[in-house]
Amino acid sequence: MGVITFALVSEAKPWIRALGAKPDPAQGRFRYFRTPEHILAVTGVGKLAAALALGEISHKIPKEERKYCRVWNLGVAGTTSPNKSLGDFFWINRITDDSTKKEYFPERIESFSLKAEAHLTTFDRPVSFSKDQETKPFPNFRELTEEESKSVDLVDMEASGFFEAASLYFELEQIQVGKIISDHLEGTFCTEDKVTGYTEKTIEPLLSDFLKPFDWEKEELLPDSEKTHWRNIGESLNFTESMLVELEKTILYFKLRHPDSKIPLPQFPPEEKKLEKRMAKEIFQSWLGRLLV
Template identity: 40%
Template sequence: MSALFFAVLSEAKPWLTKLEAKPISHSGKFRIFQKDNHYIIISGTGKLSMALAVSEFAHTLSKPERNQMKVWNLGIAGSGRSEHKLGDFFWINKISDVSSSKDFYPDRILNSNFKKETNLKTFDRPVTKEKQRDRFISLNSEELENLNLVDMEGSGFFEAASLYFPLENIAVGKLVSDHLEGKFCQAEDVETMMAKTMEGLFEEWTRPLPWVNADSIETVDWPLVESFIQNLRLTETMRHDLKKSVRFFRLRHPNSQLPFPEESDKINLKSKTDLKNYFDQWRETLHV
């Protein structure tokens, strides 16, 4: 099961054609296209529209479906780096929302055909390095110095998606469409660049998540872990991180016994710091 979010139709069009997806009838605001168990959603520009589209789509799914859903946001982004060529594709490993100063950290994509990674800043309006452009935010040389990619949807997508889907199911990828010249991209140019990128990504997107079919994690490993931690006051975040580590271990060691800390060490956990150290050391053993 896969869901792919785009801001505009020109970004989505090559994928819609390749997938042969058809629009579905529903009572919501946003356009949703489907073929089998794959979905493409077009939100419109801006992080608020993107966040609302993610929320609307998530509410069409059951919780088990969300847990099995691969959820991506792909689209164009401006680049502040002259070495970034038009059409270059990057996975995003950090998203910074400029207006709220919030940072988000998507998981890395393993075994992708595309190896480049960088960070992304999400602005409320289009960005340019030129001065006095209507509808654009003009940045000076100092503001541009540490700027890699910019867009208007990334933070809204990731913040909303993380409320409904497991973090390890979520990814953001952007291709370079301009160098902040203060001009809007032509739809046909966006379609051409996205079509070229799609050829290397389509199979990756439609491929099931590797842990969806790893039944031993849900039916064997995790019940054992829950039994072990039942008297430990782990936060929801700690439990989530631990489950990710268990998946990491099982995918790399399918036939090995899951490592556990010494049961007797639990008696020495007197403070939150003790628990955190105990927890971190356990996770380290799962990442060997």
């Protein structure tokens, strides 16, 4: 079984046709198209919509069947790079949320037909960028500064919301984000026909990979015994429940990215010091920083 979310109908159309998907009679608050095995969702623009759609989708799939799903977010993205051409496809290996500065690390543990990867930043508004300092910002667009543009590669408005919500219901190995270059941040919107055209050019290899059976015959990346071990360390450092949940996810990210490396330990406080809430937060942030290197 598979799930694909799109922000726009124009992104979804080629997939709806290729899979022979039909409108779901039980639409909910988003637009769904279904086959006996797959769900395609058009969420609308924005990370909140993308996140809410994942919650609704999870209720459409019996819990015991979720582990057999691929869960993808596909669509178009802008780029600051002149070396990336319109229509180029990239799997996303790192997502940065511009407003929260949180980072997420999708992991392609399979060998897909398309190989190129890129870093994606999710913004709350459309983004534009011009090296011409005399150019006025476009209305309703977030204008990147020259300095900001150096740390930004691809940009969209959905991926961080999609990924954070998807990771609540599915394992990280199941979740992928892929983006097609639609513009170079000129401050204009790509036409529907062009979006559909770019999608049609990439659908053949992606469809082949999407339809492959999902392989679960692999060793669990973070067994329950390890989860308990790291939770116990976190509890000994007075981490809150939300910190413990974030810690588990971050350790899993680390193992996905560095399978042969030893997980770094936190910097424990001196025994004579009383572990206060402020210190626990500092240790937590420091440990996450080492895990996200």
